[in-house]
Amino acid sequence: FRLESGSVVGHCLDEYTTTEHLEPLLERLASNGNLLDDGLWVLFNTTYQVHVFPTPDFPHLIVLKKRAPCDEGQLSSMMSEIVHTLKAPITSTKSFIELVEEVGSLSEKQAMFIRRAQISLDQMLTVVHQLLDVAWLESGGDLARTTIDFIELVKRSTSQFDSYAQRQNVELVLDLPVGNCSIQGDARRLEGAISNLVSNAIKYSPEGGRVLVSVHYDQAVCNLQVEDQGIGIAPEHLPHVFERFYRVQSPQTHRIEGSGLGLSIVKAIVEKHGGRVFAESVPGQGSIFGFSLPAI
CATH class of the missing domain: 1.20.58 (Methane Monooxygenase Hydroxylase; Chain G, domain 1)
Structure with missing residues (x-):
């Protein structure tokens, strides 16, 4: 409270305006018989452990000990x-x-x-x-890296959404090339990234719409694209869609639930694998989200 101890001893708290923040604590102690349920008090964005001791001269002595924050x-x-x-x-x-x-x-x-x-x-x-x-x-x-057949990974990840697409009355289509596109990566994390893109595409698609999941590759890169026929994204929002908690606010998206985490997670996982994410969109026509990864 920026007060010298010598100037405080023997004086009433009412004399110091900087101690007015203690009043809620004193009221809480008085109502609970000088006990705190959790023993904690937050003051100036700092958490204190509160200890209350009876003394001969005062009703109680309050000791506030700063609690070390969790790392x-x-x-x-x-x-x-x-x-x-x-x-x-x-x-x-x-x-x-x-x-x-x-x-x-x-x-x-x-x-x-x-x-x-x-x-x-x-x-x-x-x-x-x-x-x-x-x-x-x-x-x-850390990534649990193994050699992965990227085409099979996309097929497996997408098939998990067959029932969800049916319930949403959305056609889910796979366009996968013949051959093998191998990458080094963490299959579980990449499956999560693919799932986020497919789930989003279905969620933002109209009834009777179509979501197309496709893979293209050459000797250097494996590319995944997830294309929907949804509401699309305005150009001013497109550069921000991979930011954490960023959600486009519009009358069309008002009733669509989401955390704003999915695309930022996709970006972080892909970049951990040395890849890049991309997004294209035309308002009223749909969007394409995807990523590319180094092939081996």
Whole structure:
């Protein structure tokens, strides 16, 4: 509080305007019998551990001890643990809802409710995976590099969205060349990057629209393109779409849920592999998102 200890002892707190921030703490202590539930108090963006001691001369002596902040590694680890905890019940609920359709025939209204629940769970699971990726990136996670058949990886990653595309009434089309395009990389992380692009394309596509996933390659580079027939992106927004938490705000996107994390994760993963991302778009006609990676 920028006060000299000698000028404070024996004086009332009311004499010092800089101590007015302590009043909520004193009120909280008084209402809780001089106890804090968690023992913590945040003041001036700093967290303090609060200790209260009874003394013969005063009702209580309050000691505030500055709490050391968590480093980035600890925060990333904590976030990862929390998100992993969320993932299990979401995955379990999704599985049980899918089993409902196997039990017997559903009315049109029941089938509609099931589809809505599945779409919401798909969106929740996507956010969970994105948060896990963010935690991994923030912790400086290493790549588990192996030799990967990029065409097979794209095929496997895209096939996971067949059901989601059907529920959204979107045609999902693969255009893969014959041959082999090999890369060195982390299959799990690259699968996440591909999934983000395919999921986004389906999400922003109109009913009856088409999403085309294609691969092109030469001796030096493997290219992935995901093309949709959605609402498109205005030129002024296009340079920012790979920034974390950036979302285009418009009447068309108002009801489309998203975290603003997906494309920034794609960019970070691709660049960790020595590749580059790209985006093209024409408002009202659709968008193309993709990335290129060095071939081996």
